[in-house]
Amino acid sequence: MKTFQELGLNDALLEAIKDMGFETPSEVQEKAIPILLEKDTDIVSLAQTGTGKTAAFGFPMLQKIDPKSRTTQGLILSPTRELCLQITQEIKNYAKHMKGVNVVAIYGGASITDQARAVKKGAQILVATPGRMQDMIRRRLVDVSKIEYCVLDEADEMLNMGFFEDITDILSHTPDEKSTWLFSATMPKEVSVIAKKFMHSPVEITVGAKNAGTKNVSHEYYKVSGRDRYPALRRLADAHPQIFSVVFCRTKRDTQSVAEKLIEDGYSAGALHGDLSQNQRDMVMKSFRNKQIQMLVATDVAARGIDVDNITHVIHYQLPDEIETYTHRSGRTGRAGNQGVSMIIVTQSESRKIRAIEKIIQANIEMKKIPTGMEICETQLYSLAQKIKNTEVNEEIFNYLPKVEAELEDLSKEELIQRLVSVEFARFHNYYKKSKDLNGKFEDNPADKTKHNRKDTTRFFINVGERDEYNWMALKDFLKATLEIDTDDIFHVDVMESFSFFNTPNSLQEKVIEKFTDFKIDGRFINVEISEKGPKGRSGGSGGGGGKRRSFNKDGGSGGGGGYKKKFNSGGSGGSGGGGGYDRGKRRSFDNNPEKKSGESSGSPRRSNSGSKPTYGSKDSKPGGFGRRSRS
CATH class of the missing domain: 3.40.50.300 (P-loop containing nucleotide triphosphate hydrolases)
Known part of the structure; x- marks a missing residue:
């Protein structure tokens, strides 16, 4: 393993490294820094978060910029405000022994005027979130036409958050001859598209296998x-x-x-x-x-x-x-x-x-x-004993000890330990002493089965599900409040991605249908129908166990209950859910995520979540x- 001195860093950076207590470079630093210092080149580095990527691009950028020039020479794009601020602080720490270096953070949620003023004073390096950066470019508050180095940090995260258009727009305002350094934990298709479009014969560095998790x-x-x-x-x-x-x-x-x-x-x-x-x-x-x-x-x-x-x-x-x-x-x-x-x-x-x-x-x-429950109680008991053993005695209690000792003098050592442990241990023991085993067969609650004969119940389909941020408990609460019935009258609740099933006693069938006839929340029809395929339908394939239903999507289609689905498109056709396997589209997808493009830290007004989803019967x-x- 090489030392930082052997990587070719200058004295000012080595002094900062010494101040921060770094001893030896990480794998990504050892591989990337010499390449980036040796020549102006594009690079694709695949490494997990937490492997020292900031130093891997931060040290070379600081060594290659001209601190005497007030022109913006380096641009670092990161997915979130938190990461943007963190990178900015780290770059400033690296540059603490370099005179004249100014690093400015540009992100949403803060005054754009103050950020523009800081840039105008002269900033060799900008660290930015894509949404705010694009906004400032459009307002002509920043000039990136002369940058020499551009870093895309956590590239897969930025693209996964929906910043593809923002990034391509930002890069289109930068010079073609700049060096682009792309750092990413994984290499999905969208990252490859960026690399092919904006990079020239990039050197690829891989720390561990592509898309693999950390060995630790x-x-x-x-x-x-x-x-x-x-x-x-x-x-x-x-x-x-x-x-x-x-x-x-x-x-x-x-x-x-x-x-x-x-x-x-x-x-x-x-x-x-x-x-x-x-x-x-x-x-x-x-x-x-x-x-x-x-x-x-x-x-x-x-x-x-x-x-x-x-x-x-x-x-x-x-x-x-x-x-x-x-x-x-x-x-x-x-x-x-x-x-x-x-x-x-x-x-x-x-x-x-x-x-x-x-x-x-x-x-x-x-x-x-x-x-x-008993295994947890045992673990907590030993943990409590270790905590008592390792606790440092506070000298301030000495003045109170005589009264405490007098109060406890009738107790033996064993009795004192027993009572001390019992005070702390009681919460866990009371909670777990009659707790059930959560392992085993994964069927519905046996109480449901003994209490409700399936022949005497009705299975219903409802067009809300996980996509609408429901789990079985939230849906049950909504149905209870809407129908004004007891919790015990709603059972066998199964929540799928975009629809759900539940059972009630036959005696409530008319009430359920009548209540949900032309029922709307926030202008959206909530459709409840009797399931055509019986009381328990959870297998995959067309219909998803619920028969043919009104679809969420404009063009209908059969909703599947099993397997993985293509991404939800609110204006597109439904498509059949299958049983098994991943969709081999642009991205490996489990289910639809309501937060997919929230862009919470970008400051981009196009990514606001407000008003985007109705809330069905949920508590505020x-x-x-x-x-x-x-x-x-």
């Missing part, structure tokens, strides 16, 4: 029934007392709901999603970095730009839409030489996706059992934030 992360999955997803999350958290994790959900609603449940149940948790203001997001991230938040519940879009090295676990509360997104999620842990764990919570119908992920990350995903979300409750 172990992968495991847990199979549960749909209604046990949240209890399973609690058990995984309780089975790892020192957990410091990111919990990924597919939708903003689920993100907020899960975070609120965790806070209510006594966990140090916080939510991070697109409905938060920038100030709220900053507060949540600050608390997470300071470990005041132990479990950060986030959407994929909002989590982009999170750069925290000591995350112990990534928990996929729900699998992402695309396989490549799983690679990015799991790359949040196992960084800076640490070991990490990626945990997946899946239902029986989702478990087929595991094999597809294994092929992409080129690693085995081990199936594990959800810990039992309390935007964001975090909380911490006592576990007593």
Whole structure:
């Protein structure tokens, strides 16, 4: 392994490296820096997040620009505000011993006037999000016509967020003879298109296999029934007392709901999603970095730009839409030489996706059992003993000890230990002492089957599903409130991507049909019909177990219940869902994601989520934030 001196860096940069405590270059730094210093060339570097990519392009750019010139010479594009600010700070740290270097961050959510003023003073390097950068170019507030170096950092993330047009527009304003340095964790088709269109014979550097996950992360999955997803999350958290994790959900609603449940149940948790203001997001991230938040519940879009090295676990509360997104999620842990764990919570119908992920990350995903209540109690007991043993005694308590000792003098050592442990241990034991085993067969709740004879029930189809940010619990709550019936009268709830099924007693059949006749929410018809294929239809193929129905899409088509589907297009034709395999279109896709193009940090007005989706019978979300409750 080479040293930083051997890579050819100048004295000013070596001094900064010494100040920051860097000892040896990472693999991507060792491969990229000499190439970028040697000549002006285009480069495609495939490496996971957290491998030192910022230094890999930051050091060469700083060494090659002219600090005496006030002209903008380098442009770095990044997907989110958080990452933009982080890169800016790191570049400034690298340049601390270089005179005259000015680095300016350009991002949405801040004053465009102030940013334009900072650029006008002279900035050799701009670090920007695509939306705000494009806006400033159109307003002629920045000039990128003379840049010599352009970096596309986290290129796959930017394109996945819908910034293809923004990036191509920005690059079209830059000179053809510039050097373009593309850094990406994966190489989907869209990244290849950018490389072919704007790069000239790029040198390719690969750290690990293409699209593969980091070697420092172990992968495991847990199979549960749909209604046990949240209890399973609690058990995984309780089975790892020192957990410091990111919990990924597919939708903003689920993100907020899960975070609120965790806070209510006594966990140090916080939510991070697109409905938060920038100030709220900053507060949540600050608390997470300071470990005041132990479990950060986030959407994929909002989590982009999170750069925290000591995350112990990534928990996929729900699998992402695309396989490549799983690679990015799991790359949040196992960084800076640490070991990490990626945990997946899946239902029986989702478990087929595991094999597809294994092929992409080129690693085995081990199936594990959800810990039992007694196993968790045992783990917590030993953790408590270690915590007591390793706690440093605060000298300020000495003045109070005589009274405390007098109060406890009748207790023996054994009795004192027993009572001390019982005080802390009671919460877990009370919760888990009668808890059920979450492992086993994944059928509906046995109580449903004994209470309701299928011959006496009606199976209904409803045209809302996961795409509308429903899980089985949210849908059941909506039906209960709308129909004004008891919770026990709604059962066998199965939520698919764009539609769902539920059962009620036959006696309620007329009420259900009558209530949902010409029923609208936010101008949209909510269609409920009796399912033509019986009380339980979850297999794939045309119809998806529900028979022919009114389609969400303009041109109809049969909705499939199994397999992976092509991306949802609100104006396009339906298409048949199949049972199995991935669609071999432009991108490997699991399901449709309501947040696909939110662009939460770009500042681009075209990517606003406001008003884009109706909310069906849901409780008003309390935007964001975090909380911490006592576990007593």
